Amino acid sequence: MMIVAKPLPPYSLWVATLTAGIFCLPSYAAENETPKANATFLDQLIINASPVSQTNQQSDSAITSLSYDQLATENATSVSDIFRYTPSVSVSGGAQGDGLITIRGISGNRVLIAVDGVKQAKNLSWSSLNSSRNLIDINALKQVEVISGPASASFGSDALGGLVYYTTKDPSDFLDNPSNTANQSTAGQYRVIYNGANKGLSNSISLAGRNDSLEGMLIYTYEDASEKQTPVDDSAQGSARRSTDPKDTQNESVLAKLKYQLDEHQAVKISAEHLSSDDDTQVLSSNSQDEQFLDIERRQRLSAEYTNDKATRFYDELTVTVDWQKTTNDQTQKFYNAGAPYFGDYVYDADYDETTRDLKLSLQKDLDFSTTAHQVSYGLSYEQTLFEQQRTSSLSGTNRSMPRAESKLVGIWAQDLIEWYDSVLRATPGIRYDAYTVDA
Numbered sequence: 001m002m003i004v005a006k007p008l009p010p011y012s013l014w015v016a017t018l019t020a021g022i023f024c025l026p027s028y029a030a031e032n033e034t035p036k037a038n039a040t041f042l043d044q045l046i047i048n049a050s051p052v053s054q055t056n057q058q059s060d061s062a063i064t065s066l067s068y069d070q071l072a073t074e075n076a077t078s079v080s081d082i083f084r085y086t087p088s089v090s091v092s093g094g095a096q097g098d099g100l101i102t103i104r105g106i107s108g109n110r111v112l113i114a115v116d117g118v119k120q121a122k123n124l125s126w127s128s129l130n131s132s133r134n135l136i137d138i139n140a141l142k143q144v145e146v147i148s149g150p151a152s153a154s155f156g157s158d159a160l161g162g163l164v165y166y167t168t169k170d171p172s173d174f175l176d177n178p179s180n181t182a183n184q185s186t187a188g189q190y191r192v193i194y195n196g197a198n199k200g201l202s203n204s205i206s207l208a209g210r211n212d213s214l215e216g217m218l219i220y221t222y223e224d225a226s227e228k229q230t231p232v233d234d235s236a237q238g239s240a241r242r243s244t245d246p247k248d249t250q251n252e253s254v255l256a257k258l259k260y261q262l263d264e265h266q267a268v269k270i271s272a273e274h275l276s277s278d279d280d281t282q283v284l285s286s287n288s289q290d291e292q293f294l295d296i297e298r299r300q301r302l303s304a305e306y307t308n309d310k311a312t313r314f315y316d317e318l319t320v321t322v323d324w325q326k327t328t329n330d331q332t333q334k335f336y337n338a339g340a341p342y343f344g345d346y347v348y349d350a351d352y353d354e355t356t357r358d359l360k361l362s363l364q365k366d367l368d369f370s371t372t373a374h375q376v377s378y379g380l381s382y383e384q385t386l387f388e389q390q391r392t393s394s395l396s397g398t399n400r401s402m403p404r405a406e407s408k409l410v411g412i413w414a415q416d417l418i419e420w421y422d423s424v425l426r427a428t429p430g431i432r433y434d435a436y437t438v439d440a
Contacts, residue, residue: 062148064089068141068169077195077202079134088148097279098134103148106161112151115166116271118301119158121327121354124389124402131329131352135275135299137253139191139204140219142169153430156381156411168255168271171217174208185210200225200249213261223251227281241285248280265310273301283335291335301325315363326355342395349392358383371420378414385409403440410435 064086076082079098080091092099092107100107100123113120113133124131144166151159174180174187189206202223209216227247234243252275259269276298283291301323308318333348362379385407392398415430 062088064146064148066144066146068143071138071141071144075193076138077193077200078138079136082138082144083146086146089146097132099132101133101164103146103162103164109158110161111164112155112159112162113164113166114155115273115301116168116303117321117360118303118323118325118358119356119383121299121329121352121356122387124352131331132297135277135297135327136166137204137219137221137251137255137275139202139206139221140168140253140255140273141166142173143167153432154377154413154415156409156432156434168257168273169206169217169219170269171208171210171215171257171259174206174217175210175215195225196229198225198228198249202251215259217255217257219253219255221251221253223249225249225251237284238287239285245284246282250276250278252276266306266308269303269305269307271301271303271305273299273303275299286335288335289338291333294330294332294334296328296330298328299325315365317364319360319362321358321360323358323360324356326353328353345394347392347394350389351391352389353387355386356383357385373419373423375417376414377417380413381409381411383407383409383411405438405440407436407438 066082066086071082074081074084076084079101080093083089083091083101088104090102092102101111101113103111109122115136120133120135121131123133144164146165147159147163149162151163155163174189175185177187180187186207186209188208189204191202191204191206193202193204194200195202200223202221204219204221206219207217226249227244230243232242234241236242254272254274256272257269259267261267277295278297279293279295281293281295283293302325303321303323305322306320309316329350329352331350335346337343337346358381360379360381362377364375364377367374367376386405387402387407388404389402390398390400411432411434413430413432415428418427418429419425
């Protein structure tokens with residue numbers, strides 16, 4: 001169920017939002033009408049999964065684009081729901097949540113996952129615990145793009161198996177919405193979803209405003225859910241149990257953006273994002289006594305972006321981004337050990353922290369010749385990442401399964417989209433050089 005508040009004057013925005021949250025009633029979407037024969041469908045624009053601005057038909061890669069409206073229509077509430085109908089993409093996992101994203105049989109760290117251009121933390125597994133790369137808020141997404149195949153030339157070696165690119169909403173997505181016929185300077189949206197699969201209740205509120213050259217946005221989402229429901233509900237414990245282990249989940253997300261238009265061609269945008277996920281699972285299906293899993297995930301991001309679309313000899317569009325992101329995973333396993341020689345409570349704690357700082361410069365230039373047209377894109381990037389992982393056991397104490405390390409990556413890349421015969425024939429040669437060092 002979704003309730004959308006159209007753009008309102010400032011004095012009534014908060015009143016309408018609170019009223020919608022209190023008096024919301026179930027609503028049902030009407031069946032899709034058959035498209036008219038003379039209807040015109042516009043080709044979907046690729047936002048970020050390509051270095052140059054192009055539509056899906058212009059791309060020579062297998063790119064799938066999913067808009068927020070499409071995800072909302074499909075009632076997507078998880079990463080597995082996002083890619084439910086996407087060919088060549090699957091998401092592992094089960095009753096305990098979503099796992100790795102697999103593209104054409106390749107998964108793990110060979111698939112690059114990025115949010116607004118910021119790489120997500122690496123996937124690590126140890127014992128029965130593993131880190132996740134699925135900490136996102138679907139309510140804050142504008143579009144999801146998937147490249148089903150190698151994209152290393154433009155995005156680095158992490159994209160050897162493919163790319164999943166999440167793009168979050170901007171203030172203009174609310175303020176410039178077609179429903180805002182009066183071109184008002186404020187807009188809001190309230191969305192509430194109940195998911196019967198896990199008894200999850202999600203509330204999301206979005207606010208956006210514009211004052212001359214400055215515009216801002218705030219999206220807040222809170223979700224409370226339990227374990228996935230099964231047809232069988234028994235009280236058995238151990239391997240004979242057939243129903244899902246009891247689970248309590250709280251997810252919280254905050255996304256804030258400010259954009260200032262310096263002049264007709266230049267703009268600066270600042271983004272801040274905070275996401276948290278807390279899972280508490282009573283593992284009744286285990287043969288151990290009083291087994292419990294605690295999974296705490298956090299992700300914070302700060303980003304600044306400068307864009308300039310005033311054409312010069314060297315570029316038509318220039319973008320500079322600076323990003324900082326910290327991701328933490330704290331996973332704890334507790335149970336009572338009744339077997340010899342270790343009797344008593346057993347605690348196993350695994351922590352993984354990853355902090356990334358990166359700087360990216362990208363440029364694009366369009367060139368037209370008598371027989372060919374070129375869209376040249378090139379740039380460079382610098383990335384610094386600190387990895388830290390440790391394990392604490394009530395039996396063996398604290399140790400590391402990998403050293404505390406700092407990596408540095410410098411990349412230079414270039415790509416040319418060449419078109420012949422009025423775009424009948426296209427080719428996209430590209431080259432990239434990466435220098436990677438690790439100080440352990």
